[in-house]
Amino acid sequence: xxxxxxxxxxxxxxxxxxxxxxxxxxxxxxxxxxxxxxxxxxxxxxxxxxxxxxxxxxxxxxxxxxxxxxxxxxxxxxxxxxxxxxxxxxxxxxxxxxxxxxxxxxxxxxxxxxxxxxxxxxxxxxxxxxxxxxxxxxxxxxxxxxxxxxxxxxxxxxxxxxxxxxxxxxxxxxxxxxxxxxxxxxxxxxxxxxxxxxxxxxxxxxxxxxxxxxxxxxxxxxxxxxxxxxxxxxxxxxx
Numbered sequence: 001x002x003x004x005x006x007x008x009x010x011x012x013x014x015x016x017x018x019x020x021x022x023x024x025x026x027x028x029x030x031x032x033x034x035x036x037x038x039x040x041x042x043x044x045x046x047x048x049x050x051x052x053x054x055x056x057x058x059x060x061x062x063x064x065x066x067x068x069x070x071x072x073x074x075x076x077x078x079x080x081x082x083x084x085x086x087x088x089x090x091x092x093x094x095x096x097x098x099x100x101x102x103x104x105x106x107x108x109x110x111x112x113x114x115x116x117x118x119x120x121x122x123x124x125x126x127x128x129x130x131x132x133x134x135x136x137x138x139x140x141x142x143x144x145x146x147x148x149x150x151x152x153x154x155x156x157x158x159x160x161x162x163x164x165x166x167x168x169x170x171x172x173x174x175x176x177x178x179x180x181x182x183x184x185x186x187x188x189x190x191x192x193x194x195x196x197x198x199x200x201x202x203x204x205x206x207x208x209x210x211x212x213x214x215x216x217x218x219x220x221x222x223x224x225x226x227x228x229x230x231x232x233x234x235x236x237x238x239x
Contacts, residue, residue, distance in 0.1 A: 024065055026057045029088060029102060032072045037080045037106060041137070042209060042224055042234055047109045053083065054103030061090075061098060068093040075099060077220075081106045081137050108137040112144045112165045119160040125151045130166060142167030146207040173205040176228045185212060185223060189235040198223070198231070 034048045071094070075087040085101040113130040127148040145151060145166040154171040164170075177183055177200045187194040197215065204210035204225040212223045212231055223231035 024057060024061065024070060024090065026052050026102075029057065029072065030104070033074070033080075033086055033088070033104060033106070036074055037108060039235070040080055040222060041108050042222055043108060043110070049107040049109065051105040052102065053105050054085075057100070057102065060100040060102060065090075066092050066097065081108050109134055110137060110140060110144055111146075112140060113148060115160055115162055115164045115166060118162050119156045121156055121158050123156045125154050125156065125171060127152065133165075135165060140165050140167065142169055143208045144168075150206045168205060168208050175203045175205055177204040177210060177225050177231065179203050181229065182215075183212065184230045186226070186230065186232045187235055188232055200231070204231070 030050050030052060034045060034050050037048045037050075038045045069092070071091040073089040073091065075089050078084065078086055080086070083103065083105050085103050087099055087101055089099045090097045112133055112135050114133045115130055117129065119125070119129065125148075130148060145168065150173065151166070151171055154173055157170060157172055160166075160170055179200055179202050181200050182197055183200050185196050185198040187196065198212040199215055200210060200212055201220065202210045206225055206227075208225050209222045210225060210231065211220050213220045221233065223233045226232045
């Protein structure tokens with residue numbers, strides 16, 4: 001039950017880094033943010049790339065750090081890609097020590113599908129029309145298509161140019177989740193799955209990431225549509 005409770009806490013509350021009995025280091029903060037970015041966008045840790053920019057961590061703290069166990073919390077819901085100052089609360093023995101705003105360059109890589117030739121409105125999609133590529137999130141204008149099989153037999157809604165990254169609103173796809181409806185939320189970590197409920201605040205088709213609200217905490221998060229009225233959130237595995 002302890003491990004199960006930890007997964008529920010990870011979903012119901014703000015994420016916090018494991019406490020560390022060591023000095024503050026930039027690489028620890030970078031790794032913490034990278035894990036939080038991977039969790040937010042439901043991607044693997046290897047798809048997140050972060051570079052420290054601007055002032056050093058030492059200059060941001062401007063003073064000595066009390067002895068104790070160190071933890072991190074991201075305050076609010078800041079933008080987490082591109083060049084951004086991320087508000088990170090540093091805690092010592094569970095108490096706030098200082099909030100710093102390191103400037104980080106965050107890249108979230110996605111496996112996307114790119115159109116091989118132009119499509120006209122009402123053309124039927126076929127998997128041979130696209131090839132896979134890797135792009136950063138800021139290069140993709142919309143919810144990228146994750147699997148071509150979901151597009152087989154669908155029609156193009158508009159003219160699509162050769163070389164375009166395929167995104168959800170380019171095609172007429174059935175909506176499996178509707179905004180304003182309660183949905184089944186599967187919290188998955190390895191072989192363990194926890195089933196709960198959430199409120200969808202956007203429509204979604206198969207494979208699409210949508211925003212869902214936890215009705216108990218009123219916090220929102222991203223989840224992937226996997227079936228009718230069902231979404232999935234992948235959690236970090238415990239030690």
